[in-house]
Amino acid sequence: NAGGIRVIRYGMTRNWVAGLKVVTGTGDLLDLNGGLVKNNTGYDLRHLFVGSEGTLGFIVEATMKLTDKPMDSTVIVLAVPEMSDCLAVLQLFRRDLVLNAFEFFSHNALQKVMSTTHLAAPMATDSPYYVLLEFEHSDTAALSRAETAFANCLEQDLAVDGVMATSGKQNKQLWQYRERITEAITPSTPYKNDIAVRPSQVPRFLAAIDQVTARYFPEFEIVWFGHIGDGNLHLNILRPEDWQVTDFKSACDELNHHILDVVHEFRGSVSAEHGIGLLKKSYLRYTRSESEIALLRNLKQVFDPNGIMNPGKML
Amino acid sequence: NAGGIRVIRYGMTRNWVAGLKVVTGTGDLLDLNGGLVKNNTGYDLRHLFVGSEGTLGFIVEATMKLTDKPMDSTVIVLAVPEMSDCLAVLQLFRRDLVLNAFEFFSHNALQKVMSTTHLAAPMATDSPYYVLLEFEHSDTAALSRAETAFANCLEQDLAVDGVMATSGKQNKQLWQYRERITEAITPSTPYKNDIAVRPSQVPRFLAAIDQVTARYFPEFEIVWFGHIGDGNLHLNILRPEDWQVTDFKSACDELNHHILDVVHEFRGSVSAEHGIGLLKKSYLRYTRSESEIALLRNLKQVFDPNGIMNPGKML
Structure with a gap:
């Protein structure tokens, strides 16, 4: 049940799983949902297996849904003074455009990227926060709606500066300010x-x-x-x-x-x-109640009574 | 987990459930997913409850996702000679347009509607099958793509005749050929x-x-x-x-x-x-394997050990 930068557009991976074949801890082979779009017959075990991290059984086959090829897209980076303004910017762009991504990073994240990669600053003005957004456009109408939204952000003081890519190459360059953060902070x-x-x-x-x-x-x-x-x-x-x-x-x-x-x-x-894995096992109780965790354990018991499926993980 | 004519556009109802509060058969109150978009912590009990027909617990609160207001839409009805052509028509329109609905009905369904409602025939030509589709358009470009797709259907002999609505009123009229079938066949x-x-x-x-x-x-x-x-x-x-x-x-x-x-x-x-309910209980085994049904029973046992939740239904 992976996530990532496109969840705002496409949702989590579970949304794309149309069918699963699994072998449970009891040795049963289950053929779950068989790729059907519409199926309303009893509990959806498919969704129980998505994100279960191998603790209920092995997934031996998955049928995934497909979608249309993405349209052309353009990246905008905005310098945003207040964290809450990031959300106002999101609302403003989302109203008129299809967003593929809406990322943010702090000023110190940008600084670390610049000192590691020697990239020039994306714009002249500094700001505590930056928003990077990517929107789709199949025609020039969407591009001019984006230009209007950009201008509105500046007028309403939601952003103090900004840059909009004018080529695929510039899209990639702007993405680097976000994508290279992990690399830039690794030495710390x-x-x-x-x-x-x-x-x-x-x-x-x-x-x-x-x-x-x-x-x-x-x-x-x-x-x-x-x-x-x-x-x-x-x-x-x-x-x-x-x-x-x-x-x-x-x-x-x-x-x-x-x-x-x-x-x-x-x-x-x-x-x-x-996911939870081994590392976050003790964290689970911050996200899920004691009675929920007890139920998760009982569910595992149903599918894996001998505890042989990815033992020791998650629960 | 309801379905209906818009599933082709929006998916089943489960896709829109962001959070659920439920009371299980053991009296536990569970707060499932809390409206989060991204959450990858253990088994997704929310999806287990969606479509469970009250057999695991009571749903006492649901948080639903929202989407944008639908754009303007237009209805087309096509007379299609072969069932397999219906799918070719689907591919042809889906490639270039956003479809809100793609329905079909047989010639005798149309005849029954016409004799019950005294509606005139939608077009001059009879055909074994009819397709009714509805597509979205935010601009005239989509409308002309639809006209091209319509013309291609006729040229490629996927349809022998067709009609495209030119007003909201005509959209509604065309929908009647599909929507009034149930009423028309009730006397039989x-x-x-x-x-x-x-x-x-x-x-x-x-x-x-x-x-x-x-x-x-x-x-x-x-x-x-x-x-x-x-x-x-x-x-x-x-x-x-x-x-x-x-x-x-x-x-x-x-x-x-x-x-x-x-x-x-x-x-x-x-x-x-x-859903399954009482009526289709004996049918479940045609859709789900014996070992799956045994697992469904064990799952119910976890949430409702005393069998007090909608007893006798589904399983």
Whole structure:
């Protein structure tokens, strides 16, 4: 059930799974949904297996839906002074255009990319936040709607500056400011979280996590970026240069419980797209209630009574 | 998990459920997914509850996603000589246009509507099958793409005649040929089935069922209509005027096992949009394997160990 930058356009991977063949822990071969579009006969086991991380059975065959080839697209990067303005920009563009992506990154994320890659700044003006959006256009009407939306952002002070690509080459160049963040922060051995809340909650959520971090470890720098269009944020806490990696990791493990309390308070997800696996097993209770987790265990028991399917993972 | 004529455009209802609050048979209150777009933490119980017909618990709150207001749309009805041509028409229109609906009905369905409603024929030419499609258009470019597709259908002999609405009023008039079928056949107390196969299989599937019916009860007339764009067909077997209702019903119950064997052979669904309930409980085994049904029972046991949730339904 993977995610990524196109979820705002296409939804999560589970939406595209039309059928699954699985072998359960009891050795049964199940042929689930068989690629049907319409099927309303009992519980949908297909969706139970999508995202189950191999803990219920092996997926031995998957039938995927296809969609049309994407149309031409253009990238815009805007310098946005306030986090909440990012959402206003989203609403403004979404009203008139089909968005393929709506990403954001913080000023320090941009700075790190520029110093690692030696790319020039995307625009003259600095700003605490940047939005990168990509929209589709099959005709010139969509392009002029985008130009109008761009101008409206500047007029309404939602953005202080911006750049719109005029070629496929420039699209790619602009994407680099977003795509090369991970590479740029790697030397600081970042402590990463892949968290999500409802999109409308993002500004309050981000501020709450900044506050918690500043309270416990004011010396830690946070680099934020992510898929703000669908509420999924990548939180990266950087190791100060004078900290040892092991000390930093255990400090972050401690801090993380406070961060996950914030996720819990916002009824968010502790893993928006990466899954639970081994690493986040202890986090599950921040996202799902005790009675839910008990039910998940009982469900596993139904499909895998001997606990032989990806043992030790997720639950 | 309802369906209907817009599934070709928007998918089944489950796609629009962002969150559910449910009370299970054990009295637990579960808050499932909380309206998140991205969430990859363990088994998706939300999808287990959608379409479960109240047999796992009560749904006490649902959070639904919204989408944009539909654009203007136009209806076309085409007279199609061969069932397989309906699919070629679908491909041709789908390539260049956004389809909101793609329905078909047989010649006898049209005749019954005309004799009940006294509507005039939609066009001069008769044909074994008719396709009704509705497409979206935000600009005149889409309208001219539709005119081209219409002309191509006639040129390629996929259709022998057709009519394209030129007003909202005419859209509604054309929809009546499809929408009033149920009313028109009611006097024949039809024996109904709501079945689905993969869209590409529809012509072979329809022919196989016609054949089975003709073998066992050649005096029975079948009226076909449905959402061929997503593979969902409504099979209506009409009671001959000289048959008593009770005799007809028991003959159909007998015939139905042969029909459901065909559904099974095509790996189709015995209930595309209506669910299982009480009426189709014995049909479930034609759609789902014995080991799947055993698993469904065990799943119910997890959520409703005392069997108090909608007892006797579905399983």
